[in-house]
Amino acid sequence: MTARLKAAFPMAAPATVEELVGAASQELSHARVRTYIAILVERRARKALAANDTVTEAVTAQQPSTDAVTMATARPALPPKR
Known part of the structure; x- marks a missing residue:
């Protein structure tokens, strides 16, 4: 049974x-x-593993990606000279 659950939820720690x-x-x-x-x-x-997996996915989705952080902190491009 634990082997089936570990295979179904590979992101969960085996100890969990x-x-x-x-x-x-x-x-x-x-x-x-x-x-x-x-x-x-x-x-x-x-059911407990699925609930934990859903929480993990929600937390991961809320974290900004590296690209979004880079874009937010990058200096804006200068307008072309006239």
């Missing part, structure tokens, strides 16, 4: 994936019906 799977397993450890625990653990971890 393992922590999320462990936390989801711990949350469901009290369940009386154990048949679907693995599916539920994977869904919870996948």
Whole structure:
């Protein structure tokens, strides 16, 4: 399960994936019906990773690119001499 999640979310640190799977397993450890625990653990971890991936993409999108910074700080071109 962790291998599938690591492959699906390559930007996530392997330790993060393992922590999320462990936390989801711990949350469901009290369940009386154990048949679907693995599916539920994977869904919870996948949801948390997707939320984290969305936050990372949003933060990255808000940061100006190097080109935008260069353009904003560059001196304007002088008008041609008459």
